[in-house]
Amino acid sequence: MRKSRLALLTGNRGFFGQTRKPWVSMDVAKMVRVFEAAGLKPEVMPFHAVVNGVADVRDAVVFYAFSQKPNLRQYIIDTIRFLDNGTNFIVPRYDLLLCHENKGYQELFKRRLGIESLASFFFSGADDLSGYPVPFPVVLKSVDTSNGEGVFLVRNEAELVKRIRGLERQSLATRLDLFRRKYLRRKKQHPYYPDYDNRTDCLQYRDYIRKERNFILQEFAPGLTWDWRVQAMAGKYYVIRRRTFKNDFRASGTKLHEFSREADPALLDFADGIFRKMDAPFLSMDIGKTAKGYCLFEFQALHFGVNSVIKSPGYHSRDGSAWRFTEARSEIETEIASGLVRYLDGREPDRG
Numbered sequence: 001m002r003k004s005r006l007a008l009l010t011g012n013r014g015f016f017g018q019t020r021k022p023w024v025s026m027d028v029a030k031m032v033r034v035f036e037a038a039g040l041k042p043e044v045m046p047f048h049a050v051v052n053g054v055a056d057v058r059d060a061v062v063f064y065a066f067s068q069k070p071n072l073r074q075y076i077i078d079t080i081r082f083l084d085n086g087t088n089f090i091v092p093r094y095d096l097l098l099c100h101e102n103k104g105y106q107e108l109f110k111r112r113l114g115i116e117s118l119a120s121f122f123f124s125g126a127d128d129l130s131g132y133p134v135p136f137p138v139v140l141k142s143v144d145t146s147n148g149e150g151v152f153l154v155r156n157e158a159e160l161v162k163r164i165r166g167l168e169r170q171s172l173a174t175r176l177d178l179f180r181r182k183y184l185r186r187k188k189q190h191p192y193y194p195d196y197d198n199r200t201d202c203l204q205y206r207d208y209i210r211k212e213r214n215f216i217l218q219e220f221a222p223g224l225t226w227d228w229r230v231q232a233m234a235g236k237y238y239v240i241r242r243r244t245f246k247n248d249f250r251a252s253g254t255k256l257h258e259f260s261r262e263a264d265p266a267l268l269d270f271a272d273g274i275f276r277k278m279d280a281p282f283l284s285m286d287i288g289k290t291a292k293g294y295c296l297f298e299f300q301a302l303h304f305g306v307n308s309v310i311k312s313p314g315y316h317s318r319d320g321s322a323w324r325f326t327e328a329r330s331e332i333e334t335e336i337a338s339g340l341v342r343y344l345d346g347r348e349p350d351r352g
C-alpha cells in the first residue's frame, strides 16, 4: 500500500515525539534517510502548514507525530480528521488516534473490532452507575491518566463512589471560594428572581463546576504479581515483564522491568492477534492473564514509551508456526521508519 507521497507531520520545529521522555524528539532526518533508502519520498511538514493551507496533502500516506499537551493534542486530532478525507491513508488510523490516552474509547474500539477481553463499563460520572450490574471487585480507571495513577481496585459501591469523588476533588482555592459563597456572602435579593438564596445558589454552582471525570470500570484480573508490556513493531515483538509492588496490583509505573528472551508462545499469539485486528504498524499492549487466558488492559498505537524497544536485547518474530527470538540492539528511528515501510508493503489497499 505505497502511495506516491509520504507526508510526515511534525510539531513545531520538526518535533516528533517521543524518545527518552515526551519532551525529547526523535531524529526526523534519520527517519527520512531510512524512508529514502526504501524508495519512498518523505515530505516533512508541520501541522500548522497543513491547517493553514500552505501544504496541500492528498493521495498521500500520512504519518504523524503526537503530543500529550492538551492544546496540541486537540490540534493534531483536528488536523488528522481533516486529512482523513478518503484520498489519504492515515497511519495510525483516526480511531487509534482517538484511543490514545482515552481508555474509554479504547473499550468502544475493542468492541467494534470484536476483541473480546475483560468486561467493562464506560461512564461520565458517578450518577450514571445506578442500574448497571457492576461486579465487585472491579478496576476503576480514569480515562486519561498513565503510570497507574488513575487506576484503583474497588471492592464495593461505596468505595467506588468515594474514589470517583476523589478524582473530582477541587483545588483549595475553589473549595475556599465555595465556603465563602455558602457562608460569608451578604444576604442578596434579586428583584427578578425572588426565590434567590445564597446557599441554594452555592450548591447549584458547586454541581455546575464539578470536575466530573470520565472513567471505565474493568473486570479485575486477580492474583497477578506482574503484567506484560508487548511492543509490536510491524512483525517484531518486544516483551517486558513488569512486576507489581508488594501489596499493589498495578505493574505500570513501578519500573521493575525484566526483558524476556523467552516468552510464552500463547502470549505472543495473543498479542499478535490483537495487533492484526488493530491494523497499525506499531502497538504497545499492556497484557495480563486470567483463568480464561491472556487479556488486554490497555494499548497505544502512537507516542508510546520507547524503552521496551531500545533497551531490549532483541525481539520475537514468527517463524512458521513457531516463535523465534533474534538478538538485536534497536534504534528507535530506524525501527519506526523501517516498521512503517514493512507495514505499508504488507498492507492491502482496502481498509474499511
Ligand SMILES: Nc1ncnc2c1ncn2[C@@H]1O[C@H](COP(=O)(O)OP(=O)(O)O)[C@@H](O)[C@H]1O
Pocket (backbone or CB within 6 Å): 118, 139, 141, 145, 146, 147, 148, 149, 150, 151, 218, 219, 220, 221, 222, 224, 226, 227, 244, 249, 250, 251, 252, 286, 288, 297, 298
Ligand atoms: N483489569 C485489571 N485487572 C488487574 N490488574 C490490572 C487491570 N487493569 C490494569 N491492571 C494493572 O494496573 C496497571 C495500570 O493499568 P493500565 O490500564 O495499564 O493504566 P496506566 O495507563 O495507568 O498504565 C497495569 O499495568 C496492570 O498491572
Ligand SMILES: [Mg+2]
Pocket (backbone or CB within 6 Å): 147, 148, 252, 286, 298
Ligand atoms: Mg499501562
